[in-house]
Amino acid sequence: MSIALPDLTPEQEVTLLAENFERSYPHEIIAWAAMRYGAGLAVATGFGPEGIVILHILSQVAPQTTVFYLDTGLFFPETYQLRDQLQQKLGLTFTQVTPSLSLEEQEKEYGANLWETNPDLCCRLRKVIPLRAYLATKQAWVTAIRRSQTTQRAHAKAIECDKTNGVVKINPLINWSQEQVWTYLHLFELPYNPLHERGYPSIGCAPCTRPVAQGADPRSGRWVGHQKVECGLHVPGDGG
Numbered sequence: 001m002s003i004a005l006p007d008l009t010p011e012q013e014v015t016l017l018a019e020n021f022e023r024s025y026p027h028e029i030i031a032w033a034a035m036r037y038g039a040g041l042a043v044a045t046g047f048g049p050e051g052i053v054i055l056h057i058l059s060q061v062a063p064q065t066t067v068f069y070l071d072t073g074l075f076f077p078e079t080y081q082l083r084d085q086l087q088q089k090l091g092l093t094f095t096q097v098t099p100s101l102s103l104e105e106q107e108k109e110y111g112a113n114l115w116e117t118n119p120d121l122c123c124r125l126r127k128v129i130p131l132r133a134y135l136a137t138k139q140a141w142v143t144a145i146r147r148s149q150t151t152q153r154a155h156a157k158a159i160e161c162d163k164t165n166g167v168v169k170i171n172p173l174i175n176w177s178q179e180q181v182w183t184y185l186h187l188f189e190l191p192y193n194p195l196h197e198r199g200y201p202s203i204g205c206a207p208c209t210r211p212v213a214q215g216a217d218p219r220s221g222r223w224v225g226h227q228k229v230e231c232g233l234h235v236p237g238d239g240g
């Protein structure tokens, strides 16, 4: 005897999945996503500690999955070195997604150091718009956000409808604490950005990242002097 399930809208399906996966291990969520979406799935990374946990799990459960990073052209040299180290250690290949404007073209059009004069526009040009263009070819993406990182992320679900980009968004580490992330990295002896040991708990583009005092909000070194705590990748409706 088969049980007939009611027809669900994509939003209803995602709501049910989010409830199901609320207490699942990241391994289960990532393995499910790889099976469900196949080549339509892409994993985003910015090479932060959380991203490295995701990449390590991915290398075990679905190493064929596409991994991409949004290369603003403004990372610290240490971040590019870490990228190469991770590719080699985990056997993954990272797809570089770049903005349509080079840094020189951006300066010509919008003036020098746009990250100082208008960081929202700079993030939109160098991150948000390239992400949207890249995800137009995908069905779902995996991120490494955690609820406790920012107030904007506090209500995120393990699986969500990303209406801005028109895809499903999967957040396998949503319930993890910062301590769990670091325990995992040390347990599996994974490489991480050496800047974390020099006072940079959260690392983005070099012009917008400062070291913070011990015990300060880990993201307080990002966009210092601006009322900005997110680059816009995880803010609904901020799609450029």
Ligand code: SF4
Pocket: 072, 074, 114, 115, 118, 119, 120, 122, 123, 124, 126, 127, 204, 205, 206, 207, 208, 231
């Ligand atoms: S983090 Fe700073 S440099 Fe990087 S894209 Fe945003 S504003 Fe521009």
